[in-house]
Amino acid sequence: MNKLPLKTRVQILNMLCEGSSMRSISRVCDVSINTVSKLLVDAGKFAATFHDEKVRGVTASRIQCDEIWSFTYAKAKNVRTAKSAPEEAGDTWTWTALDADSKLIVSYLVGGRDSEYAMAFMDDLRDRLANRVQLTTDGHRAYLEAVEGAFGADVDYAMLVKLYGKAPEGPQRRYSPAECIGARKDRIEGDPDIAHVSTSYVERQNLTMRMQMRRFTRLTNAFSKKFENHMHMVSLYTVWYNFIRIHKTLKMSPAMAAGISDTLWSMTDFAEAMDAVAPRPGPRGAYKRRYYT
Template sequence: MNKLPQAKRTQILAMLCEGSSMRSISRIADVSINTVSKLLIEAGEACLALHDEHVRNVKASRIQCDEIWSFCYAKQKNVADAKSAPSGAGDVWTWTAIDSDTKLMVSYFVGDRGAESAMILMDDLRDRLANRVQLTTDGHKAYLEAVEGAFGADVDYAQLVKLYGGEGGKGPEVRYSPAECTGIKKRRVEGNPDIAHVSTSHVERMNLSIRMQNRRFTRLTNAFSKKLDNHIHALALYFAFYNFCRIHKTLRVTPAMAAGITDRLWSLDDIVAKIDELAPAPAKRGPYKKRVK
């Protein structure tokens, strides 16, 4: 079985993590687009396994959660008229939970913006934490039942509700600019959260990083995901790279090192090693038989 050299694979993964498009990677690395796509799938599965294996028993004090929008194949309003829309086409929401102190991405989930997706995120977050935390979300109603179902009373939970004013004007700038935030409300929901630390600033900054470094999130282009599985794999690769391989400029270590779940700086070679570990063993070939004419 043909296999790319390790240096070539790490080069491709590095470009994927830095927001390069798959076709530009295929041109720069001098490989086919199918090779890049196949490596993304393999890396995504490896990174999902690495996150599930290593991001456990996280000792945190403050967790912030949010969700970021994107779409697959077509925007939700256009799916009905889209030609041959695959399963998973339409709006896609990435739910995230980040540790405010170590900036570790503790949990994430790709789904819709409904209550079931919120419950999946919170159940996964609860299973990865080692202690009681202060939790902050925005005012999205789906969080209320999800947090109650996952944590019960064993959490200090508050919501930060943003108040928005009118958009003002009807020019094209309105379409691409959010409404002005005119104020916030901090609302205690469960336990005894410290109101001074009720914030979603860190997770919203993470949303910017996701959109800046994932080509699939670039607005007003045709770089959006065409398959939901590839979207999930690209995010899994990015979050593994963010947690384990990239030094945070403020912390001077990786988030995983700051959180104490690893004691060394990982590289993309570790992800390639996990890909090889998960690869199925090559099938044995049968005995060669000479063809008789």
């Protein structure tokens, strides 16, 4: 069976993580769009397993959580009139939990924004931490029950509730959010240090997500057509961000700063690790020969 050279696969994966669209990658790398899509699926599945195994026992002091919006196939308001819209079409939210010191993405979850996803997200975050932390979230009410159910009293938890003024008027109202005129810091559980109640780092990381993944770009036709591909891209991005990308401030990868990796990974290392666990491909036509004998 034919297989892309390692160099080409590494180039495709790097371009996916640098914000290139799948069709532009297929043109630059001279491969079919189906090849790019299949590699994304394979890499996303491996990346999800890689993150699940490697990001464990994280020692942190401050964790910041936030959600970032995108959509699959069509925006929620257009799903009803969209042609052949799949069941998962509509708004798609990515939950992220960031260590404020090492900038490590400790946990992430792709799906809806309701209490069920909030509880699953907080349960996963709790399982990856090695110690009691100070936790800060935005004012999303679903966090209240989720944090209580996951951590109980074993957390110093505060909410940063942003206060917004009047929405802009005129044509710019469609694209410009209301002005943030202040923020309120509410202690919810334990004894959080009010000076460190912030979501600035995780919000900045969310901007990096928008810049590095083409399907997150606003006001373009670059959106996910399949929910599964969206999840695979987020999983690939998370490993790239944690283990491969050098953080400009830290001068190392977040995984190294968090103490869960001794070395800086490269995309070549990642692709070789994929190959090491991938099943050996059989000869072409093997299925047909078995079927007809």
